[in-house]
Amino acid sequence: MWDQMLLGIQTAFTLQNMFFAALGCFIGTIIGMLPGLGPMSVVAIMIPVSIQIGDPSTTLILLAGVYYGAIFGGSTSSILINAPGEAAVVATSFDGYPMARKGQAGKALTIAAISSFSGGTIGAILLMGFAPVLASFAILFWSAEYFALMLVGLSAVAAFAGKGKVLKALMMTLLGLMLSTVGESSLFNAPRFTLGLLDLQSGIHFVTLAMGLFAVPEAFFLALDVLRGQKGGSKEARDISNLRINLKEAKTIAPVIGRQSIQGFLIGVMPGAGATIASFLGYAVERNLANPEERKEFGQGSIKGLAAPETANNAASTGSFVPLLTLGIPGSGTTAILLGAFIALNLQPGPLLMQDRPEVFWSVIFSMYFGNIILLILNLPLVPYIARLLAIPRTYLIPFVLFFAMAGAYIGQNNATELLLLIGFGVFAIIMRFADYPLPPLLIGFVLGQIFEDNFGRAIRNANGIQFLWERPMTLALVLATLAFVMIPLYRDWRSRRKASSLG
Amino acid sequence: MREEESSRFLLPFRVNMLSINRWVALGLLAFSSGYGYLAFTYRILPFERFLAMKPNTLPIGLAVAGMVCSIALLLVPEEQSSGSGEENKVLGSDHKYLESPENYEWGKGAGLLILAVIYALSLRQAGFLISTSVFLIFGGLMLGERKFWILVPVSCFASFLVWYLVDEVLTIFMRPWPMIIYQ
Numbered sequence A: 001m002w003d004q005m006l007l008g009i010q011t012a013f014t015l016q017n018m019f020f021a022a023l024g025c026f027i028g029t030i031i032g033m034l035p036g037l038g039p040m041s042v043v044a045i046m047i048p049v050s051i052q053i054g055d056p057s058t059t060l061i062l063l064a065g066v067y068y069g070a071i072f073g074g075s076t077s078s079i080l081i082n083a084p085g086e087a088a089v090v091a092t093s094f095d096g097y098p099m100a101r102k103g104q105a106g107k108a109l110t111i112a113a114i115s116s117f118s119g120g121t122i123g124a125i126l127l128m129g130f131a132p133v134l135a136s137f138a139i140l141f142w143s144a145e146y147f148a149l150m151l152v153g154l155s156a157v158a159a160f161a162g163k164g165k166v167l168k169a170l171m172m173t174l175l176g177l178m179l180s181t182v183g184e185s186s187l188f189n190a191p192r193f194t195l196g197l198l199d200l201q202s203g204i205h206f207v208t209l210a211m212g213l214f215a216v217p218e219a220f221f222l223a224l225d226v227l228r229g230q231k232g233g234s235k236e237a238r239d240i241s242n243l244r245i246n247l248k249e250a251k252t253i254a255p256v257i258g259r260q261s262i263q264g265f266l267i268g269v270m271p272g273a274g275a276t277i278a279s280f281l282g283y284a285v286e287r288n289l290a291n292p293e294e295r296k297e298f299g300q301g302s303i304k305g306l307a308a309p310e311t312a313n314n315a316a317s318t319g320s321f322v323p324l325l326t327l328g329i330p331g332s333g334t335t336a337i338l339l340g341a342f343i344a345l346n347l348q349p350g351p352l353l354m355q356d357r358p359e360v361f362w363s364v365i366f367s368m369y370f371g372n373i374i375l376l377i378l379n380l381p382l383v384p385y386i387a388r389l390l391a392i393p394r395t396y397l398i399p400f401v402l403f404f405a406m407a408g409a410y411i412g413q414n415n416a417t418e419l420l421l422l423i424g425f426g427v428f429a430i431i432m433r434f435a436d437y438p439l440p441p442l443l444i445g446f447v448l449g450q451i452f453e454d455n456f457g458r459a460i461r462n463a464n465g466i467q468f469l470w471e472r473p474m475t476l477a478l479v480l481a482t483l484a485f486v487m488i489p490l491y492r493d494w495r496s497r498r499k500a501s502s503l504g
Numbered sequence B: 001m002r003e004e005e006s007s008r009f010l011l012p013f014r015v016n017m018l019s020i021n022r023w024v025a026l027g028l029l030a031f032s033s034g035y036g037y038l039a040f041t042y043r044i045l046p047f048e049r050f051l052a053m054k055p056n057t058l059p060i061g062l063a064v065a066g067m068v069c070s071i072a073l074l075l076v077p078e079e080q081s082s083g084s085g086e087e088n089k090v091l092g093s094d095h096k097y098l099e100s101p102e103n104y105e106w107g108k109g110a111g112l113l114i115l116a117v118i119y120a121l122s123l124r125q126a127g128f129l130i131s132t133s134v135f136l137i138f139g140g141l142m143l144g145e146r147k148f149w150i151l152v153p154v155s156c157f158a159s160f161l162v163w164y165l166v167d168e169v170l171t172i173f174m175r176p177w178p179m180i181i182y183q
Helices: A002-012 A015-033 A039-051 A056-081 A087-138 A143-159 A166-180 A206-224 A226-230 A247-269 A274-289 A292-297 A303-319 A321-327 A333-344 A351-356 A358-379 A383-391 A394-410 A416-434 A440-463 A473-503 B002-013 B017-040 B057-075 B086-091 B106-142 B148-169
Strands: none
Touching: A002 A015, A002 A056, A002 A358, A015 A039, A015 A056, A015 A358, A015 A383, A039 A056, A039 A206, A039 A333, A039 A394, A056 A087, A056 A303, A056 A333, A056 A358, A056 A383, A087 A247, A087 A274, A087 A303, A087 A321, A087 A351, A087 A358, A143 A166, A143 A321, A143 A440, A143 A473, A166 A440, A166 A473, A166 B017, A166 B057, A206 A226, A206 A333, A206 A394, A206 A416, A206 A440, A206 B106, A226 A394, A247 A274, A247 A303, A247 A321, A274 A303, A292 A303, A303 A321, A321 A333, A321 A351, A321 A358, A333 A440, A351 A358, A394 A416, A394 B106, A394 B148, A416 B017, A416 B106, A440 B057, B017 B057, B106 B148
């Protein structure tokens, strides 16, 4: 394994890969800062472009850099103008923005940068420990276990969707799986469910789906409220002068960073949980642990309240790479998009990736150290300059968000039908958001669909039936875990509804 | 006064959570049923008939699961719909737009989507540079931008820059000019 790690270090620290890691972080920070394009959209837009690089390690290093750069960038707009670009950085604004309004914007950005750096770096260390252990265990899996493992992953995504949303998340996952069966498949000879349309013969392109589901609704919702978005942030909050923190403040946030790095990472590893839950939970835990004096400051500009979500969301983003790299199962919308990139590069993430392509596996992990340093450098001295982007009027920004979303689907395909599909998915996503349906499960179901069916098909053929579900002990255990993941939250929902109706 | 009038005008369009949830669940049920119908009637090739896993095996399972799930969504009481975790409380739901529609500019949102459709349809005929510039200019105008002397050059320059980066630097072909020039 040491040889493989050494190969990974050699690959990650070539001049070319370091350049692309830095470029990814830079692009991610800038675009992540702008409202409307969260990490998912940014990574999806970058895929067609980055694939042109050719080298899989470089492409994935670039995309990983974009991912954590976008999370990092989102925190800047949360702190300076109280406009979080996406859910994972909402908790950052609770104390970040009050600090900025007190004229401590520079200090808040420094704390956010240090917390993100520490969360990301500790997360990368934990990833190095976790990933090989899980991969060496998963190598024992056959198609049957893989199929069952995907069932667990897909049901866990629904289970962690939040109270009251389990059924909706489950429905979205099923919808994603249904959409994945459209077009040609590696198992069968004829394309399916194309409705006679030639454009659907090769299936739905996942960048089209991702852009339609996430970027189009963002542009639409921003357009509904153009003026309000533009007024965000006070004048004091935008004044970034003193970036220094003192020793006492550093000592105060150190234990928070330590705790939240581990907690955030572990939450990130769980499928479906992700950076949003990690940041909110991190904030809540630190508020409960704080002494009464400190607790009063939460929400008023507490440095602990800022460090906790910032550390946790970065550690969780790193943690979400564990199931992706070792099992080939994405736990979040962004890692689902990264899985799409792996597939486009003819790589199959999973336990065999570490054996077959150690340079890719390890170089992505090692590039995270470099990427985190780059982000620290970017966010500290350059942030006063980068933050000027926040002044771009929404009247320019919104058409550009929509344009970039459409360009992401158009580039490389030159197919206008793809764009009509994208807008169709966008309208669908807007309706679903009105009805409070979570959309990442749909994308995860869609990206996993093909692999899910392949493994199911192989397992059925090997066993000549579905008896593998109960005859193989590991498969049976995973199937039972799936049932638990689905039934327990559904039962809880049902019980709370019954309690509510009996009270009412 | 004008605000009051507009809110009175929008009153019939207020949609409550219950109705939208039911309509969406009904739509999902219709989709699952349609998908199930296509899966059931899928024409299996002669040599596929004896396979343990046929092309429609998984789709049929998915359709049945989808129908069960959407019926459950249709039948569950209202409390099911809103999340109650800490993050849900803070993030809120996009349903807020429907609760007070008079506070939002629906015309701009819908107009932007229509413009996107026109852009998609015009790309083939007008080429990337012209259609993208026009899309960005009209998008800005629709959202209230009136500084033409900034909007027009910014949109044209951005279109050219993206085309140059994609076509010339990354060598991914993108036709810049209208089809008619090439005929």
